[in-house]
Amino acid sequence: MTLIQKIGLGIFIIGLLIFTASLGLDKYELSADSLSISNEYHAAEILEVAEQEGMLGQTYSSSFDFISAFKGVLKKAQTSLNTKAKENGVPEGVGEWDYKMGDWVLKDYILFTTKKSATGPVSNNPALFLFLSIGLGIIGGLIYIFPKFKLFPGIKNDRIYHRPMTKGIQFSVRSFFLLATTVGILLYGVYYMGNEYFWPALTAVVALLIIAIIWFVEDQRKRQPARSASVDFSGWLGILTGAYLIGFYVLLYWKAEYITPWMIIADPLSLSLSGNEASQWFLYGTLYTVIVLVMGVRMFTKYMHNRYQLIRTGSVMFFQTAIAFLLPEILVRLNYPYYDFKNIWPLNYTFFFDWNIQNLVNSGGLGIFMLGWGIALVVLGVPLITYFYGKRWYCSWVCGCGGLAETLGDPYRQLSDKSLNAWKIERWIIHLVLVFAVIMTMGVLYSFLPKEGAWFNQRTFLGLMIVLLLGAMSFVYLRWRKDRFNFSTLGILAGWAVTLILVGVSAYHLGTGDGKFLFMSSGVTRQWYGFLIGAGFAGVVGTGFYPLMGNRVWCRFGCPLAAYLGLVQKFKSRFRITTNGGQCISCGNCSTYCEMGIDVRWYAQRGQDIVRSSCVGCGICSAVCPRGVLRLENSAMDVNTRATELRALHITEEEVSII
Amino acid sequence: MHIAIIGNGISGITAARFIRKLSDHQVTVISAESKYFFSRTALMYIYMGHMREVDTQPYEPWFWEKNRIGLVQDYVKEVDTQGKALHFTKQEPLKYDKLIIACGSKPNKFGWPGQDLKGVGGLYSLQDLQAMEEGSEGLQRAVIVGGGLIGIEMAEMFHSRNIPVTLLVREKSYWNMVLPKEESEMVNRHIKEHHIDLRLETELKEIVDDGTGKACAVITNKGERIDCGYVGLTAGVSPNIAYLKDTGIETQKGILVNDYLETNIPDIYAIGDCAQLREPRPGRRPIEAVWYTGRMMGETLAYTICKKPVAYDPGIWFNSAKFLDIEYQVYGDIQSKAPENHAAVYWEHKDGRKSVRIVYDKNSGAVLGFNLMGVRYRHEVCEKWLAEQTPIEKVLTNLGLANFDPEFYDEYEQDILAIYNQQAGKNLILKKRRGLSRALEFLQKTGSA
Numbered sequence A: 001m002t003l004i005q006k007i008g009l010g011i012f013i014i015g016l017l018i019f020t021a022s023l024g025l026d027k028y029e030l031s032a033d034s035l036s037i038s039n040e041y042h043a044a045e046i047l048e049v050a051e052q053e054g055m056l057g058q059t060y061s062s063s064f065d066f067i068s069a070f071k072g073v074l075k076k077a078q079t080s081l082n083t084k085a086k087e088n089g090v091p092e093g094v095g096e097w098d099y100k101m102g103d104w105v106l107k108d109y110i111l112f113t114t115k116k117s118a119t120g121p122v123s124n125n126p127a128l129f130l131f132l133s134i135g136l137g138i139i140g141g142l143i144y145i146f147p148k149f150k151l152f153p154g155i156k157n158d159r160i161y162h163r164p165m166t167k168g169i170q171f172s173v174r175s176f177f178l179l180a181t182t183v184g185i186l187l188y189g190v191y192y193m194g195n196e197y198f199w200p201a202l203t204a205v206v207a208l209l210i211i212a213i214i215w216f217v218e219d220q221r222k223r224q225p226a227r228s229a230s231v232d233f234s235g236w237l238g239i240l241t242g243a244y245l246i247g248f249y250v251l252l253y254w255k256a257e258y259i260t261p262w263m264i265i266a267d268p269l270s271l272s273l274s275g276n277e278a279s280q281w282f283l284y285g286t287l288y289t290v291i292v293l294v295m296g297v298r299m300f301t302k303y304m305h306n307r308y309q310l311i312r313t314g315s316v317m318f319f320q321t322a323i324a325f326l327l328p329e330i331l332v333r334l335n336y337p338y339y340d341f342k343n344i345w346p347l348n349y350t351f352f353f354d355w356n357i358q359n360l361v362n363s364g365g366l367g368i369f370m371l372g373w374g375i376a377l378v379v380l381g382v383p384l385i386t387y388f389y390g391k392r393w394y395c396s397w398v399c400g401c402g403g404l405a406e407t408l409g410d411p412y413r414q415l416s417d418k419s420l421n422a423w424k425i426e427r428w429i430i431h432l433v434l435v436f437a438v439i440m441t442m443g444v445l446y447s448f449l450p451k452e453g454a455w456f457n458q459r460t461f462l463g464l465m466i467v468l469l470l471g472a473m474s475f476v477y478l479r480w481r482k483d484r485f486n487f488s489t490l491g492i493l494a495g496w497a498v499t500l501i502l503v504g505v506s507a508y509h510l511g512t513g514d515g516k517f518l519f520m521s522s523g524v525t526r527q528w529y530g531f532l533i534g535a536g537f538a539g540v541v542g543t544g545f546y547p548l549m550g551n552r553v554w555c556r557f558g559c560p561l562a563a564y565l566g567l568v569q570k571f572k573s574r575f576r577i578t579t580n581g582g583q584c585i586s587c588g589n590c591s592t593y594c595e596m597g598i599d600v601r602w603y604a605q606r607g608q609d610i611v612r613s614s615c616v617g618c619g620i621c622s623a624v625c626p627r628g629v630l631r632l633e634n635s636a637m638d639v640n641t642r643a644t645e646l647r648a649l650h651i652t653e654e655e656v657s658i659i
Numbered sequence B: 001m002h003i004a005i006i007g008n009g010i011s012g013i014t015a016a017r018f019i020r021k022l023s024d025h026q027v028t029v030i031s032a033e034s035k036y037f038f039s040r041t042a043l044m045y046i047y048m049g050h051m052r053e054v055d056t057q058p059y060e061p062w063f064w065e066k067n068r069i070g071l072v073q074d075y076v077k078e079v080d081t082q083g084k085a086l087h088f089t090k091q092e093p094l095k096y097d098k099l100i101i102a103c104g105s106k107p108n109k110f111g112w113p114g115q116d117l118k119g120v121g122g123l124y125s126l127q128d129l130q131a132m133e134e135g136s137e138g139l140q141r142a143v144i145v146g147g148g149l150i151g152i153e154m155a156e157m158f159h160s161r162n163i164p165v166t167l168l169v170r171e172k173s174y175w176n177m178v179l180p181k182e183e184s185e186m187v188n189r190h191i192k193e194h195h196i197d198l199r200l201e202t203e204l205k206e207i208v209d210d211g212t213g214k215a216c217a218v219i220t221n222k223g224e225r226i227d228c229g230y231v232g233l234t235a236g237v238s239p240n241i242a243y244l245k246d247t248g249i250e251t252q253k254g255i256l257v258n259d260y261l262e263t264n265i266p267d268i269y270a271i272g273d274c275a276q277l278r279e280p281r282p283g284r285r286p287i288e289a290v291w292y293t294g295r296m297m298g299e300t301l302a303y304t305i306c307k308k309p310v311a312y313d314p315g316i317w318f319n320s321a322k323f324l325d326i327e328y329q330v331y332g333d334i335q336s337k338a339p340e341n342h343a344a345v346y347w348e349h350k351d352g353r354k355s356v357r358i359v360y361d362k363n364s365g366a367v368l369g370f371n372l373m374g375v376r377y378r379h380e381v382c383e384k385w386l387a388e389q390t391p392i393e394k395v396l397t398n399l400g401l402a403n404f405d406p407e408f409y410d411e412y413e414q415d416i417l418a419i420y421n422q423q424a425g426k427n428l429i430l431k432k433r434r435g436l437s438r439a440l441e442f443l444q445k446t447g448s449a
Ligand SMILES: Cc1cc2nc3c(=O)[nH]c(=O)nc-3n(C[C@H](O)[C@H](O)[C@H](O)COP(=O)(O)OP(=O)(O)OC[C@H]3O[C@@H](n4cnc5c(N)ncnc54)[C@H](O)[C@@H]3O)c2cc1C
Pocket: A585, B006, B007, B008, B009, B010, B011, B012, B013, B030, B031, B032, B033, B034, B040, B041, B042, B043, B044, B074, B075, B076, B077, B102, B103, B104, B105, B123, B124, B125, B150, B153, B240, B243, B271, B272, B273, B274, B288, B289, B290, B291, B292, B294, B319, B320, B321
């Protein structure tokens, strides 16, 4: 590390410390002004209660004290409004819930009131703190990165496994983290769902089932997935980073009221872009974009010699900055709906939600275009472009999650688990998430439909679904019998089981006409999906586990869009990674640096092309191979026989030949 | 039938895997070095922190159990060819019906004074790596003796830890017995631009003892003393067969084998680095200590043992390596001192780190070989051209078929053709550019190998 780099690192750390410390610098004081509540009944009641409780005008030194006091006030105000409504009735012409205070409004009341009630250095000088935290972070990061442009172009993986930041952690520690996080999320899920046990319990049961299948049916118990874990505890910096990220996501998704100072810091930027104050999502978007950009520059230094990497990294930087971050804010400023043109269902699981569709439909021509665009991407864009170029066009060129993984996550790519076990687990989870996403969305669409009447009603929907499900599964089954699809017998059986359950339940609803969908109301299903998959999996585990399990935890195990893209890639795409004859020396660089945990070497050393549904086409395996063995290629010549060992060196019954 | 294999390197393991594929024979693989097969070629990456030792193991531990390949970690002291048994240092003797010797090489030592001191070592085994690791603590300078492929790897290893390195090379230019002049000079330049102290035409005379049995300096044939804490000996390797001395197995440099990889004693075979072919194919050496020949021998032998005798055919020569940041690939017959009938098209990139040399026969015009620095070519395409003795002009006008560089890389075929046009006073035009479809079409064309 040069002196300049040390200075850069120092500045970055100062920025990070100020950013973290800014959460505790302000004091909080509730006043009539800081109460960010537009509902007059609620506001008046809360003020009154606050007055009685002596909260008004009192200064709290931490957000914890303030929020707990304010929660007490809200509870009291809620009860007293309820009693009033019971005794006197709701005032003339006012809706029940415009008068009474529902539980669902509390979250926003707390969040925005806390934000407004802050006084002190941060809220008085948001721009200064923006500079001192995120600004210094950027400057320090770039100062640290820039000198690397002077190094020789070439592979720069020296000492990755010697650094406490990137060497990974022991298998048992990793498992502990994963278990603790999963159990924590499930327990919190019970609370989040309003003490409903059904969904958390169902998730736990499914998780146990997957483990049971892998352990007992597929008999993998003894096969320790040790291929991604460090041997000792020396990867402490990675553990700290992981813990910081996990903490960040937990606060962001579920306890945003404790990070209001960060929202305040982001206010100046938000105001100048969309004219609105910053929400926690704007703050997140800003950080996300800044990180993709700065770490993208780092990618440039690391792969100076590899133009594929340079262009690809440029592409994710562009899509994140322009399409995901700036454009939606500008749309909002122009009074159009917030829309990220590159976000595709089912990754963008809210796309078919009623509020989104209504919002789009109500926004005139552009809104309708957005709706059409979103649907076209799902039904045409994904299969077509994936046919031509493989899923990489999205996963490592466009997608925001992919963009973060390829920039911030690059230093951790070697930590992905390459064991066969991990691959098995991956296939179960990711396809189940896809099924879950589809079912949830169908439930949502179903709830739009009339029960009876119109030509397309809930009954036609169910009927159509039964036919389609049976048809699709039979198709897969027949192709599988003909050996065209490479699934295990267990996989096919599981497919049939899921299909038959869905068909059975749908037939039941069709018979009774009870207006439900798979026994569930779509509201609860979607709430749980958002909590578990949208926040818990994609955020907390997906990114928080970068330093623990590699940078594509979400993309590999959880993303339903990746599952969809992967199916196309596996079964109908021109894309593959070709292997250069007999040049492979089995060194293992390719497997080690494959972020998707694909054992690339397994194929390369046999001279076999690599066709794997999970491959995101990042091209790193090809870049790090010291013998020039791998190339990402597209060709329609042999789409159905891409992965044969045809081009390996081999011996046949008849002769020894080198093909 | 019980087949015992001495050595769990690429050749022994490939033999074991294919025996399992083709038969139900009992297989036991023995190695003193490590329990599990690892990739020797990746040793440097462990030291440099690119990978951990487990990452260099191509198969997970369960693989061996599942495929019923027995693993023994012990040293074979003695082979009893009469009683068909192996004797170990630790465990009980093991009976075999057939024996495959795949025991690899060891680093050469040429009787230098001080060659057995502490802080002196080669780079071949995990134990060597361990010694390097221990010797690196606080190391001020390392001297590496021998300018071959392993020497430059060792230099890169120390370099990755910011340890100053001096590389002693006996020849006038790096690896110039194999590389043609321009390529060899390119590597010289590249070594120096990495600030590795390259000493050409310099030999080791003696290693100096610091008084405690540890190396503290080397003295060169020019009488210069270079202080250093570690001396790497990388002057080539030779078969590791001392333990076979009195067994009746016929050896020279290596274990002598016929085309079927059989030794002079029935039921004993030798493959990989330790095997010396009695009658190598024309233009090939009797011992080729490279990865893929070991793999091919293993596969061929499994066939011979399990199905029917198949002669070992190494095919057309190819190889690859990496000199620091410059990748190197070779296909076919490239000679450092071109014989009379060889002519070449040589193109070098202006950055001085990439080049392409295509050698052809002056008289027949048939293409003979490709030598590539910093550029990747497609193995199968080059091989087909070579096998079919394709005329150079046909190769050059279709050169895009061979290009294997990643997408978006510059394509140099036009420039290479231009050089030929200039040399030959022709005006040929490039017909085929890079692309898999075109390459597949070419490879699948009937009437060819
Ligand atoms: C640092 C390095 C880099 C290399 N890079 C390349 C490269 O890039 N490309 C390439 O083509 N080739 C390369 N090679 C050469 C290649 O690794 C060898 O050709 C290949 O490993 C030989 O395989 P093998 O199976 O014949 O023997 P080995 O891999 O040597 O395996 C033999 C095994 O047998 C064991 N053994 C020997 N005797 C006994 C005994 N008496 N009892 C018990 N066990 C015993 C040894 O300990 C060893 O583990 C490299 C070699 C080295 C050392």
